[in-house]
Structure formats: C-alpha cells, structure tokens
Amino acid sequence: MNRFQCQQCGAARFVPAEKAYGHIIDPRTGFPAENALLSAVALPGAAESDALSTALLTAPELMESFSARRPEIRCLVARARKPSQRSRLTA
Numbered sequence: 008m009n010r011f012q013c014q015q016c017g018a019a020r021f022v023p024a025e026k027a028y029g030h031i032i033d034p035r036t037g038f039p040a041e042n043a044l045l046s047a048v049a050l051p052g053a054a055e056s057d058a059l060s061t062a063l064l065t066a067p068e069l070m071e072s073f074s075a076r077r078p079e080i081r082c083l084v085a086r087a088r089k090p091s092q093r094s095r096l097t098a
Contacts, residue, residue: 011053015064043067049081
C-alpha cells in the first residue's frame with residue numbers, strides 16, 4: 008500500500024526575548040504549540056497525513072484515539088517533558 012508521510016516540527020522560527028516559538032499555532036490558545044516537539048503521520052492520503060500531523064503537534068494526547076479508530080494509521084509523537092523545555096530549542 009502506498010502511503011504519504013508528513014512531519015511537523017515545533018522548531019523555532021523566531022526568538023524574541025529568549026523564548027523560541029514554532030510556526031504551528033494551537034487554535035485552542037492562539038499561541039504556538041508547545042505540547043510536542045515533533046509529529047509524523049503516514050496514511051494513504053497526503054492531505055489527511057498533513058492535517059493529522061499538524062493536529063498531533065498541537066494535541067499529542069489524540070494519538071491513541073486516532074490510532075484506535077484508524078488501524079492503517081502510522082504515527083509518532085515526540086513530546087516535551089515540560090512545555091518550558093521547548094523554549095530551549097533553536098532552529
């Protein structure tokens with residue numbers, strides 16, 4: 008089966024006032040996502056892979072429910088131990 012793999016990374020895009028911010032905005036807060044460092048999803052469709060990898064970067068706790076409902080999904084989420092650790096990343 009052919010699959011498309013999409014990754015999202017919360018790497019810094021700009022660093023004002025010693026804090027690194029990523030380019031993915033969490034719609035629940037309006038601020039850059041800080042719950043995961045990286046998410047990757049492989050599915051048969053490119054658009055769905057991209058959308059789910061972005062969603063998992065903002066809400067990594069959804070990975071198990073996505074996987075349970077979709078057995079063909081392959082996903083990986085690297086989470087920060089604490090949101091404050093994310094601020095140490097540089098691009």
